[in-house]
Amino acid sequence: xxxxxxxxxxxxxxxxxxxxxxxxxxxxxxxxxxxxxxxxxxxxxxxxxxxxxxxxxxxxxxxxxxxxxxxxxxxxxxxxxxxxxxxxxxxxxxxxxxxxxxxxxxxxxxxxxxxxxxxxxxxxxxxxxxxxxxxxxxxxxxxxxxxxxxxxxxxxxxxxxxxxxxxxxxxxxxxxxxxxxxxxxxxxxxxxxxxxxxxxxxxxxxxxxxxxxxxxxxxxxxxxxxxxxxxxxxxxxxxxxxxxxxxxxxxxxxxxxxxxxxxxxxxxxxxxxxxxxxxxxxxxxxxxxxxxxxxxxxxxxxxxxxxxxxxxxxxxxxxxxxxxxxxxxxxxxxxxxxxxxxxxxxxxxxxxxxxxxxxxxxxxxxxxxxxxxxxxxxxxxxxxxxxxxxxxxxxxxxxxxxxxxxxxxxxxxxxxxxxxxxxxxxxxxxxxxx
Amino acid sequence: xxxxxxxxxxxxxxxxxxxxxxxxxxxxxxxxxxxxxxxxxxxxxxxxxxxxxxxxxxxxxxxxxxxxxxxxxxxxxxxxxxxxxxxxxxxxxxxxxxxxxxxxxxxxxxxxxxxxxxxxxxxxxxxxxxxxxxxxxxxxxxxxxxxxxxxxxxxxxxxxxxxxxxxxxxxxxxxxxxxxxxxxxxxxxxxxxxxxxxxxxxxxxxxxxxxxxxxxxxxxxxxxxxxxxxxxxxxxxxxxxxxxxxxxxxxxxxxxxxxxxxxxxxxxxxxxxxxxxxxxxxxxxxxxxxxx
Numbered sequence: 001x002x003x004x005x006x007x008x009x010x011x012x013x014x015x016x017x018x019x020x021x022x023x024x025x026x027x028x029x030x031x032x033x034x035x036x037x038x039x040x041x042x043x044x045x046x047x048x049x050x051x052x053x054x055x056x057x058x059x060x061x062x063x064x065x066x067x068x069x070x071x072x073x074x075x076x077x078x079x080x081x082x083x084x085x086x087x088x089x090x091x092x093x094x095x096x097x098x099x100x101x102x103x104x105x106x107x108x109x110x111x112x113x114x115x116x117x118x119x120x121x122x123x124x125x126x127x128x129x130x131x132x133x134x135x136x137x138x139x140x141x142x143x144x145x146x147x148x149x150x151x152x153x154x155x156x157x158x159x160x161x162x163x164x165x166x167x168x169x170x171x172x173x174x175x176x177x178x179x180x181x182x183x184x185x186x187x188x189x190x191x192x193x194x195x196x197x198x199x200x201x202x203x204x205x206x207x208x209x210x211x212x213x214x215x216x217x218x219x220x221x222x223x224x225x226x227x228x229x230x231x232x233x234x235x236x237x238x239x240x241x242x243x244x245x246x247x248x249x250x251x252x253x254x255x256x257x258x259x260x261x262x263x264x265x266x267x268x269x270x271x272x273x274x275x276x277x278x279x280x281x282x283x284x285x286x287x288x289x290x291x292x293x294x295x296x297x298x299x300x301x302x303x304x305x306x307x308x309x310x311x312x313x314x315x316x317x318x319x320x321x322x323x324x325x326x327x328x329x330x331x332x333x334x335x336x337x338x339x340x341x342x343x344x345x346x347x348x349x350x351x352x353x354x355x356x357x358x359x360x361x362x363x364x365x366x367x368x369x370x371x372x373x374x375x376x377x378x379x380x381x382x383x384x385x386x387x388x389x390x391x392x393x394x395x396x397x398x399x400x401x402x403x404x405x406x407x408x409x410x411x412x413x414x415x416x417x418x419x420x421x422x423x424x425x426x427x428x429x430x431x432x433x434x
Numbered sequence: 435x436x437x438x439x440x441x442x443x444x445x446x447x448x449x450x451x452x453x454x455x456x457x458x459x460x461x462x463x464x465x466x467x468x469x470x471x472x473x474x475x476x477x478x479x480x481x482x483x484x485x486x487x488x489x490x491x492x493x494x495x496x497x498x499x500x501x502x503x504x505x506x507x508x509x510x511x512x513x514x515x516x517x518x519x520x521x522x523x524x525x526x527x528x529x530x531x532x533x534x535x536x537x538x539x540x541x542x543x544x545x546x547x548x549x550x551x552x553x554x555x556x557x558x559x560x561x562x563x564x565x566x567x568x569x570x571x572x573x574x575x576x577x578x579x580x581x582x583x584x585x586x587x588x589x590x591x592x593x594x595x596x597x598x599x600x601x602x603x604x605x606x607x608x609x610x611x612x613x614x615x616x617x618x619x620x621x622x623x624x625x626x627x628x629x630x631x632x633x634x635x636x637x638x639x640x641x642x643x644x645x646x647x648x649x650x651x652x653x654x655x656x657x658x659x660x661x662x663x664x665x666x667x668x669x670x671x672x673x674x675x676x677x678x679x680x681x682x683x684x685x686x687x688x689x690x691x692x693x694x695x696x697x698x699x700x701x702x703x704x705x706x707x708x709x710x711x712x713x714x715x716x717x718x719x720x721x722x723x724x725x726x
Contacts (some may be wrong), residue, residue, distance in 0.1 A: 023451070054669070058682060058683075058684060059687055059688055060690050060693070079671070080668065080670050080671040080672075081671055081682055082682065083678075083681040086665055086681065093577060096667075097581065098581065101669070265689075266687065267688050267689060268495070268496065269492070271492065271494065271495040271496075274492060274493045274494075275493065275494070275495075284687070284690060286687040289687070289688040290688050291491060291492055291493075292488070292489035292490075292493040293489055294489070294491040294494070295492075316475070381460075
């Protein structure tokens with residue numbers, strides 16, 4: 001043992017210590033960022049024979065309802081549930097894998113179309129004709145499920161609607177009525193503000209996409225669904241006077257939002273409403289799951305009031321469903337399983353058991369047993385002229401990110417609107433240029 | 435240690451004995467007790483949520499003090515058996531990966547530290563350099579390789595990946611430690627006719643026990659808590675380890691926080707047990723080789 005050796009070991013140990021810290025850091029970050037960063041894909045066999053059903057349904061009750069359906073299916077199905085964000089990141093890898101899962105749950109619209117354009121989705125046109133499971137679905141749903149080449153690649157099984165939700169008992173206590181016009185709506189916000197209630201709940205902290213809800217609706221009300229779709233497809237600029245008009249209306253709402261919305265998630269933001277500290281919430285019908293059991297029947301909603309009567313009415317109704325991988329090893333079994341999921345009996349069972357406020361896509365579902373809220377939702381969507389999905393579903397996840405950045409900045413600092421819109425347009429051009 | 439270095443002037447032994455005692459004034463506790471409470475607060479917070487009912491959380495918020503006490507969260511977390519199965523997967527993967535990586539890296543470290551292998555410094559640095567790459571950039575290659583090898587979506591693949599990524603660091607630490615073992619021992623063993631294998635088994639391994647135990651403890655926590663590799667190589671829900679299963683409990687739109695909190699507590703138990711069993715080694719592990 002000489003002194004040189006011991007000094008060297010000491011150095012080694014110090015380096016080791018540093019390495020340990022570094023590695024711990026790596027492990028820590030990789031754990032928490034797993035959802036977004038993981039781009040790798042699972043490959044290989046997803047479980048012996050039968051249909052492999054990869055899905056992203058996570059919310060407790062809907063998941064249990066889907067599991068029950070799969071269990072009742074007369075055929076071999078392996079169901080794998082993967083957390084939504086992870087599923088989103090892995091989907092391309094699933095589809096591109098040598099032995100892809102056969103059936104996958106995902107969103108209708110541009111996302112599915114993109115995959116179809118890459119030749120990754122199974123053509124399910126057969127289900128849409130003759131006595132196929134989807135033959136009776138509405139024309140709008142068929143268009144939504146149709147790829148650019150005219151074939152159907154998606155099987156929609158349920159959808160939900162967006163609206164302004166409120167609690168009937170709270171409105172009674174405050175002595176207010178649901179508004180019929182935009183001016184009434186603003187007056188209602190002013191009134192609630194005066195009563196010490198935050199008129200509009202929102203949660204854009206960990207769920208920044210919630211800020212797009214109001215953007216979508218204001219754009220639909222001011223410029224119409226056609227313009228909205230074109231804007232999200234990159235045919236208009238975010239610096240257009242039309243978008244500026246949307247932002248001007250949005251700016252009028254800012255003082256009425258819950259001042260804590262920046263730190264809430266979509267779910268947290270429902271708590272002040274449950275406590276009568278917030279009045280209304282523009283959100284999807286999944287909001288019913290946020291409330292305690294005994295308050296769910298108290299919930300009601302009204303559509304975002306018309307601003308310009310000349311603009312055709314439109315509602316957001318994101319559609320969920322399934323598509324199949326083009327590389328499936330057993331197309332017949334895959335289609336049989338898809339047909340089972342799309343059949344009216346299964347849709348009805350799913351909606352009844354899941355407890356979330358979903359609407360059936362099949363016209364043959366007996367809706368009489370559904371809750372009054374769902375009945376009202378069906379009526380709303382039947383009476384509207386145009387149906388859109390949601391910002392990310394009408395465009396892409398990449399464009400959604402640009403909207404999240406722009407809108408959260410705008411909500412915090414509406415004075416910099418023009419600069420923010422310019423940056424948004426630049427970011428959007430980057431997305432479309434890819 | 436710090437107390438004696440603070441008073442370099444004092445020479446007499448009895449005084450040195452008294453000094454550290456005075457340095458142990460209440461300040462240690464005054465500072466450490468609140469710090470400890472601060473460190474514990476997230477755990478307490480999660481525990482409080484785990485025992486609340488969903489309606490209580492939905493009506494009064496996550497941060498409110500509990501107004502309900504129920505075991506529903508635990509019951510829901512355990513129902514369906516998913517959590518138990520995931521715990522089983524995690525424990526199997528962790529045990530296999532820790533044993534395999536320590537065995538392999540101790541062989542490598544023994545060879546690199548005791549034999550004149552050409553380019554051993556380069557080998558060692560290359561092994562360590564792999565650890566400096568962020569795992570994210572290797573996700574796609576690992577997914578592709580495991581798929582082309584036909585081992586994707588198996589627990590074996592996960593163990594292989596964990597061993598592969600851990601071995602460089604473990605070898606580096608063990609190499610430092612084994613180099614510090616006195617050469618005389620090896621000479622004596624060789625004089626007694628022991629071969630390389632026997633020396634490894636009878637001398638190197640027993641003497642490296644502290645370092646191995648420390649690494650075992652660290653590796654167990656790392657591998658048990660890993661999420662990213664599990665999600666990269668696995669696809670079937672039935673093979674998911676506990677971390678991925680926990681992620682699955684998060685809802686797409688709404689989350690039953692009481693269930694997630696309950697499941698998180700359950701998931702933390704194995705690592706907590708390992709930590710308490712190996713507590714001494716955890717601390718000594720940070721000093722591996724430093725006092726040789």
